[in-house]
Amino acid sequence: MTALPAHPPALPGHPHLHYEAGELWLERVPVHRLTERFGTPLFAYSRASMLAALSAYQQAFEGREALICYAMKANSSLAILQTFVEAGCGLDIVSGGELERALRVGVDPAKIIFSGVGKTRAEMRQALLAGIGCFNVESVAELDTLHAVATELGQVAPISLRVNPDVDAKTHPYISTGLKGNKFGIAHTEALDVYRHAAQLSGLKIHGIDCHIGSQITEIPPFLDAMDRILDLVDLLESDGMHLAHIDFGGGLGIDYQGDVPPAANILWSALLNRLDARGHGNKRILIEPGRSLVGNAGICLTEVLFEKSGDTKNFLIVDAAMNDLPRPAMYEAYHAIVPTLLREDATRIYDVVGPVCESGDWLGRDRALAVRPGEQLAVCSAGAYCMSMASQYNTRGRAAEVLVYGENVQLIRERETPSDVMRGERLWSPVTTPGTPSAP
Numbered sequence: 498m499t500a501l502p503a504h505p506p507a508l509p510g511h512p513h514l515h516y517e518a519g520e521l522w523l524e525r526v527p528v529h530r531l532t533e534r535f536g537t538p539l540f541a542y543s544r545a546s547m548l549a550a551l552s553a554y555q556q557a558f559e560g561r562e563a564l565i566c567y568a569m570k571a572n573s574s575l576a577i578l579q580t581f582v583e584a585g586c587g588l589d590i591v592s593g594g595e596l597e598r599a600l601r602v603g604v605d606p607a608k609i610i611f612s613g614v615g616k617t618r619a620e621m622r623q624a625l626l627a628g629i630g631c632f633n634v635e636s637v638a639e640l641d642t643l644h645a646v647a648t649e650l651g652q653v654a655p656i657s658l659r660v661n662p663d664v665d666a667k668t669h670p671y672i673s674t675g676l677k678g679n680k681f682g683i684a685h686t687e688a689l690d691v692y693r694h695a696a697q698l699s700g701l702k703i704h705g706i707d708c709h710i711g712s713q714i715t716e717i718p719p720f721l722d723a724m725d726r727i728l729d730l731v732d733l734l735e736s737d738g739m740h741l742a743h744i745d746f747g748g749g750l751g752i753d754y755q756g757d758v759p760p761a762a763n764i765l766w767s768a769l770l771n772r773l774d775a776r777g778h779g780n781k782r783i784l785i786e787p788g789r790s791l792v793g794n795a796g797i798c799l800t801e802v803l804f805e806k807s808g809d810t811k812n813f814l815i816v817d818a819a820m821n822d823l824p825r826p827a828m829y830e831a832y833h834a835i836v837p838t839l840l841r842e843d844a845t846r847i848y849d850v851v852g853p854v855c856e857s858g859d860w861l862g863r864d865r866a867l868a869v870r871p872g873e874q875l876a877v878c879s880a881g882a883y884c885m886s887m888a889s890q891y892n893t894r895g896r897a898a899e900v901l902v903y904g905e906n907v908q909l910i911r912e913r914e915t916p917s918d919v920m921r922g923e924r925l926w927s928p929v930t931t932p933g934t935p936s937a938p
């Protein structure tokens with residue numbers, strides 16, 4: 498390689514991804530070494546990036562009573578959870594399965610909070626027996642059910658109510674879950690009544706209040722408005738004689754996918770903590786549930802270009818990663834930057850980057866200027882959050898392998914799934930079946 502392109506492609510948001518001598522590196526590792534060893538498609542995460550993202554939150558809360566509960570639905574691989582738990586985090590879970598993951602990595606159960614609109618009785622029981630720190634309850638029906646389940650077990654469930662702060666949709670059009678008319682949370686106007694109801698139930702103990710206004714929010718004002726709305730309620734509840742030990746402010750801080758410029762977590766939180774202090778609630782324990790902002794820009798997905806295909810109106814690059822590995826483009830028309838792992842001096846062409854799955858929704862990027870040849874590799878950027886955790890096995894494509902990189906060190910944290918992994922648990926129809934009796938497993 499002699500003359501390299503004057504302008505290597507931008508690498509949005511990734512603190513530890515860079516080009517060196519025409520090659521893409523993650524921390525101190527050229528990424529071709531990862532794919533040579535582990536194949537493609539391959540998710541690779543920078544541990545230093547994860548710790549740096551966490552440290553921005555930790556700085557903001559220094560000297561305060563606060564708990565950062567990583568929202569594991571963003572990426573629930575055990576080594577990712579382990580990294581955050583060892584750095585002091587709690588975990589925000591949304592299912593019994595996620596509870597098992599949390600316990601597997603040895604988090605203190607008191608640092609687990611359980612979110613979600615549809616907890617089953619079995620999940621409530623499982624979480625009570627594990628001794629989790631708090632249930633974030635989203636409806637009256639859920640309150641009543643949790644009270645019943647806790648009473649049966651002779652326990653008292655620690656709760657907070659997820660309140661919908663109803664921040665102004667016109668002012669903040671990209672807010673999705675903090676508005677009236679969505680399935681999440683309890684309406685702001687009903688919160689006082691629901692708290693009074695909860696206070697009557699002997700199987701419950703009120704610990705705090707919770708909100709989560711949406712995801713991929715890249716500005717401070719909606720968070721400040723939500724904080725004000727929540728503090729209005731806290732004032733109202735306290736004047737009604739209720740005691741709230743904590744405020745859980747959810748997650749939602751965005752990352753850089755395409756030149757987005759979200760505030761750094763410490764900048765956002767110094768603004769929010771100032772507001773909290775100014776309104777006389779600076780002594781309350783703060784919980785937060787960040788997901789995407791802790792892992793999104795730490796990860797890339799490496800994929801090999803299988804074929805180049807030129808059509809009348811479009812050129813396609815067919816790659817070996819697909820919508821089952823990276824569902825965000827197909828699900829949300831989300832943008833992920835796609836860059837070559839090797840810079841070449843050829844002129845770029847405009848391509849749609851698509852996967853092998855039999856769906857026209859199976860695309861990873863549209864109209865991308867790239868100079869790459871079959872057999873070479875691409876990196877899909879900002880792929881640390883809501884990619885592997887949403888991956889499926891559609892088309893009997895086993896899920897990709899994952900590696901964690903730290904400095905020069907590389908560890909495989911998830912093996913690539915084989916077809917027999919995918920078929921595990923499936924059974925053939927047996928000709929000898931007694932009517933009405935399920936066959937023995």
Ligand SMILES: *Cc1c(COP(=O)(O)O)cnc(C)c1O
Binds near residue numbers: 570571589613711
């Ligand atoms: C998804 C979710 C989070 C995490 O959101 P991010 O945008 O990834 O930070 C936190 N809390 C709740 C209740 C959630 O549903």
